[in-house]
Every structure is written in C-alpha cells, then in structure tokens.
Amino acid sequence: MALIVTGTIGIDTVVTPTSSAEKILGGSATYFSVAASFFGKVRLVAAVGGDFPPSFAKFLKGYKAIDTRGLEVRPNSKTFAWGGKYREDMNSRDTLFTELGVLAEAPPVVPGTFADSKFVFLANTHPGVQAQLLSSFPKRTLAVADTMDLWINTARKELEALLRQIDGLVLNYDEAELFTGKKNPVTAARHILNDFGGAKGSKKGLKFVVVKKGEHGSLIIHHDGIAALPAYPAEKVVDPTGAGDTFAGGLMGYLASKGARTPTKLDTLRKAAAMGTVMASFNIEAFSLDRLKTLKKAEIAKRSKQFAKMINV
Amino acid sequence: MALIVTGTIGIDTVVTPTSSAEKILGGSATYFSVAASFFGKVRLVAAVGGDFPPSFAKFLKGYKAIDTRGLEVRPNSKTFAWGGKYREDMNSRDTLFTELGVLAEAPPVVPGTFADSKFVFLANTHPGVQAQLLSSFPKRTLAVADTMDLWINTARKELEALLRQIDGLVLNYDEAELFTGKKNPVTAARHILNDFGGAKGSKKGLKFVVVKKGEHGSLIIHHDGIAALPAYPAEKVVDPTGAGDTFAGGLMGYLASKGARTPTKLDTLRKAAAMGTVMASFNIEAFSLDRLKTLKKAEIAKRSKQFAKMINV
Numbered sequence: 001m002a003l004i005v006t007g008t009i010g011i012d013t014v015v016t017p018t019s020s021a022e023k024i025l026g027g028s029a030t031y032f033s034v035a036a037s038f039f040g041k042v043r044l045v046a047a048v049g050g051d052f053p054p055s056f057a058k059f060l061k062g063y064k065a066i067d068t069r070g071l072e073v074r075p076n077s078k079t080f081a082w083g084g085k086y087r088e089d090m091n092s093r094d095t096l097f098t099e100l101g102v103l104a105e106a107p108p109v110v111p112g113t114f115a116d117s118k119f120v121f122l123a124n125t126h127p128g129v130q131a132q133l134l135s136s137f138p139k140r141t142l143a144v145a146d147t148m149d150l151w152i153n154t155a156r157k158e159l160e161a162l163l164r165q166i167d168g169l170v171l172n173y174d175e176a177e178l179f180t181g182k183k184n185p186v187t188a189a190r191h192i193l194n195d196f197g198g199a200k201g202s203k204k205g206l207k208f209v210v211v212k213k214g215e216h217g218s219l220i221i222h223h224d225g226i227a228a229l230p231a232y233p234a235e236k237v238v239d240p241t242g243a244g245d246t247f248a249g250g251l252m253g254y255l256a257s258k259g260a261r262t263p264t265k266l267d268t269l270r271k272a273a274a275m276g277t278v279m280a281s282f283n284i285e286a287f288s289l290d291r292l293k294t295l296k297k298a299e300i301a302k303r304s305k306q307f308a309k310m311i312n313v
Numbered sequence: 314m315a316l317i318v319t320g321t322i323g324i325d326t327v328v329t330p331t332s333s334a335e336k337i338l339g340g341s342a343t344y345f346s347v348a349a350s351f352f353g354k355v356r357l358v359a360a361v362g363g364d365f366p367p368s369f370a371k372f373l374k375g376y377k378a379i380d381t382r383g384l385e386v387r388p389n390s391k392t393f394a395w396g397g398k399y400r401e402d403m404n405s406r407d408t409l410f411t412e413l414g415v416l417a418e419a420p421p422v423v424p425g426t427f428a429d430s431k432f433v434f435l436a437n438t439h440p441g442v443q444a445q446l447l448s449s450f451p452k453r454t455l456a457v458a459d460t461m462d463l464w465i466n467t468a469r470k471e472l473e474a475l476l477r478q479i480d481g482l483v484l485n486y487d488e489a490e491l492f493t494g495k496k497n498p499v500t501a502a503r504h505i506l507n508d509f510g511g512a513k514g515s516k517k518g519l520k521f522v523v524v525k526k527g528e529h530g531s532l533i534i535h536h537d538g539i540a541a542l543p544a545y546p547a548e549k550v551v552d553p554t555g556a557g558d559t560f561a562g563g564l565m566g567y568l569a570s571k572g573a574r575t576p577t578k579l580d581t582l583r584k585a586a587a588m589g590t591v592m593a594s595f596n597i598e599a600f601s602l603d604r605l606k607t608l609k610k611a612e613i614a615k616r617s618k619q620f621a622k623m624i625n626v
Contacts, residue, residue, distance in 0.1 A: 233539050
C-alpha cells in the first residue's frame, strides 16, 4: 500500500572521532525513503535549493521504488545544510552548524497524485508543518510522526495538537524525558500514550509510542503491552547519522509492504521495529547513504534472520 | 545437578535518590543463592563474622533449597560491610564505605560434601581466591566467574590465569572495556573470548562472555554467535543492588535445573540469560532481598512469558 514520507533532504558535514565527511547527502526523507525502498514503493516529499548537486538528485531518481515527483527544487533557495560532530562514545553529538535554507520557507508542495497515500511518515520538522502536510492525506490508514527537542521546547502546543491526529509517535529517549519530565523510558512513553491516546479499542488517538535508545535499542509502548528490542550488536560504527530515519524507513516500509489492515497491532509493530533495527544497523556502517547504496535484499534477509536468532527466547 | 556459589555475604547500606536503607542483608552469594533457589538446590559457600545478625542467618537457613553448610561463621571476625549511593540515573553508584572484615582473611572453607558440585559460580572476589575455590570442584561440568574493575587493575595476572580455567565470564560493560581497552561491548567481549578461549569445538578455555549493561540489557559473545537481550522494561526501580548477582543466580539456576550435558550451547545460554533478566527485574523492585523474599514461582513464570512476548520476533 502506498507509503509516503515528508521530510528533509540535506547536505551534511559529519565529523566522528576517527574520520569526517563533507557535503554528503543526508536528510530525514533521504534516509527514510532509501531504507523503505527495499520493501516497496515510497513517495518522497521534500524541497531542495538551486544548489542541490545534480549527482544527489540523480542518485535519488535512480531508485525505481522512490517516486520523486514530490521532490521540489527551488532555484533561488538554498538546500538545508547541517554539520555535526560525534563525541567519543558515538552515541551523542554536537551540532556544528545549521543552515535552514528551504526549511525556513513554505513547506514542500504535496503533488495531487499523492493524496491517496495510505501509510504516512512525517519526519521531523515543525509540528505545525507536519499537521499541514498530514491534512494532504485524507485516505491514510496509518500516520506516524517523529519529533525533536527543538519543537518540544518551542512549539509544544502544535506538537500536542499533532499527537491527537496521528497513530504513532517515534522519538528518542531524551526527547520523551524532556516532553514528560519522566526519567524512565517506559513511564515517559506511557504518559504520552495516556495523554494523547484514545481509549483502548478506539480508532482515534495515539496508538503507540516508539522510544529510540540508539545503541541500546528501542521500546514500543502500546495499549496492549510493551515490545523491547536491543540494537543489532554492531561492531562497525562509522557514522550514526540517519540511523533513526533509516529505522523508521524499515519500520514503515515493512508495515506498508504487509498492507496490513491493522498495522498498529503490537505483534506487527514489533516485527516492523526489528526490521527497522536491521536497516539502521547497515546504515551506520558508512557515511551518508554509502552502505544502503550497495545493500542487497539478500543481505537484509540474512541479517534479519541472524537478529531474530540473537534475540528470540 | 548440584549448583554451588562461592561469594560474599554482606551487610549493606544503600542510598538512592529517593530513599535509603541501613544494615540490610546483601552480598553476591546471598542474591545469587536466593535467586537460584527458585530453580532447584544451591550450595552456598561464604564467610561471615560474629556480628552477623541471627535474623539474617535464620532467613538464609529458612530456604530449603539453599544448603547453608558452607556458611562459615567466624566469631572473632567482622562481616563484610558495604555502603553505596546511587546517582540520579540509578545506573551508576559511588561507594560510601567498604569494611572488608572476613574478606581480608582466608577464603571460606568448602565442605568436603560439596566437592561433587557440577555447576560452579565464582562470585566476584580476588581471582587468586576464585582459582583456589575452583580447585575444590574437580567434577564440575560448568564454571562461571564474575569479576570487577578492582581485580582487573590490581590482579590482572591472576585473573588471566583464572580465565584459562573457566567456561564463562560474566562482567559489566565498563569492566570489559577496562580489561581490553575496546569501547564496543561486542569487540571487547570478543577479544576476551579470543585471548582466553580454546579453539572452536575444544573443551578447554573460555566458551562465552556475558556482558551486563544494567538497564540496557546484556550480550552473550560465544564461539557460535551472539545473543542480545534487552533488560526487562521495568518502571519500578527501588534499588539496583544485587541485580547482577540475581541475574547470575537465575542464569546458573536455570542451567543447573536443565541438567544440560552441554550447558554452554548458545541457545541454552540465551534462554538462561532471559531467566536471569527476569529474576533481576524482580530484585530491583525493593531493597535487599525484600522482593525475592515474597516472590512466587508463578510470578516468575508469568513474567518470563511476558518478557518472551516483548522480545520475540
């Protein structure tokens, strides 16, 4: 079933304790759509500036499974650019610079042909913009959004309004803590679910919260219970940038590929999160999309099987 | 099959951000044996001083499944006492005081009737003492040891000698990092396994390393692969003291109860570690042994089933 992502395409500069890479392709929608493309078609909605390198555009358009009709080029604007530096533990990072470019302008235009999208992922941006984009998909069966500390701090009301309109929220543990003031990831997510979820069994309101814990895995807090997954025990960590968006791409790609009528069943979500975990584990092995670029479906199937064997009891 | 633990019995003082408890029963052998007692008989070898409260002795002797003939009372000595204060995150702690008492004297005497023990757990103490205790169990099928930063720093040679005589090592992630200088838990454990493990298929040498990551779960690095388990997603964390020893007690108790001829099979170890995880999740719900005291087998079975449902994909 038709999957769509709205988000950013960026030009990243990444510094790690042992290496660095300048002006590489990044952005939430980029990582998401490439990860999701392994599971079926994905529609991409994002804006770039006139400075967007033709090689990057060619790369994205080279994916048959990515529908780039929603890739809007604004000749007189600049592409979003971001620089980040990872600390020794590779688990936390400091922002070196942010040049908003097109992100400071109007949100990308959603092509009319995308209006029938069923599975919607609103990658991290201002929650007001996310809500506006969401309204373009009246036939959706599942809407999931990501958010970040900036919006929790500066646009809380809009974020709360958004949470009442979506089915699932994906956020980092420290963001869940910031949002709720609760130190425990389960307690924090449960608070969000209780405050913005409909009654159990109701179709309205938030149905699940995914708490991402980076190298420590993820949790799904759901009306029917909890799912807990470790990260894939990776030894090769070159660049964690985009891991969260790749996780979301794997999760949503899997759900859309199943075409499940009830994609919010906890059992289904747990399997989907495992797929997201596997996709993220590949992504961190290289800068930018370099690992996803060469990834084969057989490698995904193999690692998924390995991962299941590592965790199933 | 006969399970034995050698370790400490202590009188603890624990301070957490929200509460505290003074002069409570603690010690590695205490937590281990009470946890293991849910799975079958366990032999306890540890020394206490003349100051050991009769109520504590009565408590331990009250367990039919705990064979306390190895509980040595030294009337003129003092019981090991330890005080610790947990930081805000409940994941790290500072030592307030350590009064070694009997721990500064000769190791506890192993009763001759315990010589036929098959499953041996050497709880954390000086590796030279652990090796000496190990030699009391010539008929062992499985020997597992715990260690800590103190011995890695001060008795490395003895620790290395011990590692060549045991089957499994259990240690915290930061200890694995300290021991190997490797920042990645998988890489660190793999280095220990490679340096002290026999060849694949060989009966000699270390067969597995369990890396404990506290609230982030555990990993088993094994010649045949890796197991990765999240912690049980607990919301009620009153006192993490003894969680590692309770984990080990559940793990070893499970293995001994299965009486497996090949207890070092990765599949078996992963199930055992899941049982350890569940036991630890109960222990942290109260100070000292207060939760394990009231715990019922049916509660363990229920939570084990829940945990499997949370993680299986």
